[in-house]
Amino acid sequence: xxxxxxxxxxxxxxxxxxxxxxxxxxxxxxxxxxxxxxxxxxxxxxxxxxxxxxxxxxxxxxxxxxxxxxxxxxxxxxxxxxxxxxxxxxxxxxxxxxxxxxxxxxxxxxxxxxxxxxxxxxxxxxxxxxxxxxxxxxxxxxxxxxxxxxxxxxxxxxxxxxxxxxxxxxxxxxxxxxxxxxxxxxxxxxxxxxxxxxxxxxxxxxxxxxxxxxxxxxxxxxxxxxxxxxxxxxxxxxxxxxxxxxxxxxxxxxxxxx
Amino acid sequence: xxxxxxxxxxxxxxxxxxxxxxxxxxxxxxxxxxxxxxxxxxxxxxxxxxxxxxxxxxxxxxxxxxxxxxxxxxxxxxxxxxxxxxxxxxxxxxxxxxxxxxxxxxxxxxxxxxxxxxxxxxxxxxxxxxxxxxxxxxxxxxxxxxxxxxxxxxxxxxxxxxxxxxxxxxxxxxxxxxxxxxxxxxxxxxxxxxxxxxxxxxxxxxxxxxxxxxxxxxxxxxxxxxxxxxxxxxxxxxxxxxxxxxxxxxxxxxxxxxxxxxxxxxxxxxxxxxxxxxxxxxxxxxxxxxxxxxxxxxxxxxxxxxxxxxxxxxxxxxxxxxxxxxxxxxxxxxxxxxxxxxxxxxxxxxxxxxxxxxxxxxxxxxxxxxxxxxxxxxxxxxxxxxxxxxxxx
Numbered sequence: 001x002x003x004x005x006x007x008x009x010x011x012x013x014x015x016x017x018x019x020x021x022x023x024x025x026x027x028x029x030x031x032x033x034x035x036x037x038x039x040x041x042x043x044x045x046x047x048x049x050x051x052x053x054x055x056x057x058x059x060x061x062x063x064x065x066x067x068x069x070x071x072x073x074x075x076x077x078x079x080x081x082x083x084x085x086x087x088x089x090x091x092x093x094x095x096x097x098x099x100x101x102x103x104x105x106x107x108x109x110x111x112x113x114x115x116x117x118x119x120x121x122x123x124x125x126x127x128x129x130x131x132x133x134x135x136x137x138x139x140x141x142x143x144x145x146x147x148x149x150x151x152x153x154x155x156x157x158x159x160x161x162x163x164x165x166x167x168x169x170x171x172x173x174x175x176x177x178x179x180x181x182x183x184x185x186x187x188x189x190x191x192x193x194x195x196x197x198x199x200x201x202x203x204x205x206x207x208x209x210x211x212x213x214x215x216x217x218x219x220x221x222x223x224x225x226x227x228x229x230x231x232x233x234x235x236x237x238x239x240x241x242x243x244x245x246x247x248x249x250x251x252x253x254x255x256x257x258x
Numbered sequence: 259x260x261x262x263x264x265x266x267x268x269x270x271x272x273x274x275x276x277x278x279x280x281x282x283x284x285x286x287x288x289x290x291x292x293x294x295x296x297x298x299x300x301x302x303x304x305x306x307x308x309x310x311x312x313x314x315x316x317x318x319x320x321x322x323x324x325x326x327x328x329x330x331x332x333x334x335x336x337x338x339x340x341x342x343x344x345x346x347x348x349x350x351x352x353x354x355x356x357x358x359x360x361x362x363x364x365x366x367x368x369x370x371x372x373x374x375x376x377x378x379x380x381x382x383x384x385x386x387x388x389x390x391x392x393x394x395x396x397x398x399x400x401x402x403x404x405x406x407x408x409x410x411x412x413x414x415x416x417x418x419x420x421x422x423x424x425x426x427x428x429x430x431x432x433x434x435x436x437x438x439x440x441x442x443x444x445x446x447x448x449x450x451x452x453x454x455x456x457x458x459x460x461x462x463x464x465x466x467x468x469x470x471x472x473x474x475x476x477x478x479x480x481x482x483x484x485x486x487x488x489x490x491x492x493x494x495x496x497x498x499x500x501x502x503x504x505x506x507x508x509x510x511x512x513x514x515x516x517x518x519x520x521x522x523x524x525x526x527x528x529x530x531x532x533x534x535x536x537x538x539x540x541x542x543x544x545x546x547x548x549x550x551x552x553x554x555x556x557x558x559x560x561x562x563x564x565x566x567x568x569x570x571x572x573x574x575x576x577x578x579x580x581x582x583x584x585x586x587x588x589x590x591x592x593x594x595x596x597x598x599x600x601x602x603x604x605x606x607x608x609x610x611x612x613x614x615x616x617x618x619x620x621x622x623x624x625x626x627x628x629x630x631x632x633x634x635x636x637x638x639x640x641x642x643x644x645x646x647x648x649x650x651x
Contacts, residue, residue: 105553155283
């Protein structure tokens with residue numbers, strides 16, 4: 001079935017830039033303008049964060065943006081309402097990323113149908129492990145043409161990586177190092193051993209490297225080992241500045257891509 | 259009906275290991291090895307010896323004569339408050355620190371609410387010469403200060419957590435984040451029957467020494483190991499899990515958990531999870547929790563830092579759903595009164611957590627021939643400031 005994520009990876013094989021932000025932050029109504037501005041500035045893929053009260057895999061920046069978004073009134077109901085006509089305005093692949101509990105309360109089947117209606121291409125739920133995905137989620141994901149993106153880490157064994165590669169689709173989210181989001185790493189600190197070990201496995205899914213990718217040098221470094229990389233906390237932090245979104249986003253993306 | 263965990267880590271519909279991949283290597287290593295390690299003779303020997311000579315077990319089962327006379331029914335107290343460090347928490351931390359050593363871990367982290375689990379963790383780390391980091395909500399650091407001082411004297415680093423309500427849930431979030439950032443050298447000693455499989459089962463097994471002894475002691479003191487009912491307070495539910503454990507398959511023994519109602523289970527300021535909660539995923543387990551319609555976790559409230567938690571262990575969610583155990587709740591006020599009553603009738607100052615179980619006594623039809631065992635999970639030293647504020651002493 002046609003999916004924008006597959007299309008992106010078949011069209012482009014290097015320097016794919018994916019950007020994460022928290023829906024409803026800095027202001028409730030910023031969600032759609034941020035997506036549009038990211039596309040206009042040449043970002044390849046956008047991960048829309050669904051805020052959660054207890055984001056245990058996230059560092060302080062995304063914890064704070066999630067708190068603010070929830071205080072602003074963000075919820076899945078509001079988010080799907082905001083995304084109603086997004087496909088009339090934006091054509092790059094869009095993913096939703098968040099924690100499993102809000103999805104469970106919304107209803108897994110209803111959530112997946114809404115995603116399809118809004119034109120969402122994939123879902124990242126870090127606290128949805130394979131066993132639970134298979135039992136409760138997979139049929140609804142497949143019915144609605146949604147990729148489920150699994151994470152792999154430096155601690156994942158080869159057998160584990162192969163299992164996740166076989167189960168997942170779209171791409172594998174390769175966590176750069178043992179950390180929550182927003183770790184401030186220098187490009188030299190990334191593990192050459194881990195990146196090349198995974199590169200040599202000949203996996204069926206392409207990889208995007210995330211966690212700790214914050215600037216041009218870390219992005220470039222990641223792109224040596226994978227078709228692209230994901231920037232989250234650094235972008236969310238930039239959004240916290242009291243500047244017009246056009247200015248912040250234009251400058252941020254330009255600095256990464258130039 | 260089974261009340262024990264299945265091979266997938268579930269109690270009926272509850273449990274599992276809803277962990278991010280960053281915790282997978284550590285959690286699956288635990289899943290694969292905890293039973294095997296706990297069954298080795300070497301482990302058993304060391305655990306049993308420490309239980310006896312270090313913790314001071316068996317803890318007494320005390321028939322409380324004046325409390326019994328007050329209620330017109332026989333009441334026994336399982337004196338976990340007399341353990342070293344003043345609560346049942348040491349049973350679990352001794353077990354887990356031995357397990358951590360077998361797994362080759364060299365750094366220990368923990369979350370704590372009332373500070374009793376943090377204290378018990380800091381204690382075993384001093385015993386084993388391991389570095390220890392305890393995450394504690396900033397509000398709890400203030401309301402349980404004596405325990406903070408003890409943890410520091412024991413050499414632990416206590417990190418105040420300032421997110422959320424600055425209580426147990428937030429401390430647990432932060433401990434999970436620490437583990438994600440230190441996957442190689444660190445073992446996370448969870449203090450209750452919560453978290454991903456195998457923690458709920460592992461902690462329940464370490465705490466099951468409570469009902470194992472209770473059965474033997476009741477047999478000696480009353481001629482039967484099986485009482486009318488067993489009662490315990492429930493936050494995450496570890497002392498209750500330990501007190502219920504050997505009675506789970508004996509339906510003639512009534513099991514009663516008591517949650518913290520805070521200012522009332524019908525007010526927003528409560529921690530009575532089973533009374534107001536619904537199924538969902540918190541701290542890597544599918545259980546019953548306090549949440550709004552959007553699946554955001556709501557902030558609990560209780561006078562007792564140890565019960566101030568918006569979830570409950572999956573075992574208890576299962577016992578609640580199946581009706582094997584019933585769950586009552588007690589308010590702050592009822593709890594303060596029950597604490598004073600026990601103090602004046604028996605000369606025992608209970609922890610605020612344990613006083614919740616005592617506070618449920620008037621809510622139960624106690625008959626003359628009944629035998630009720632209450633797990634007195636901890637002592638009240640750490641709560642003197644709260645008692646002082648309430649009563650002036």
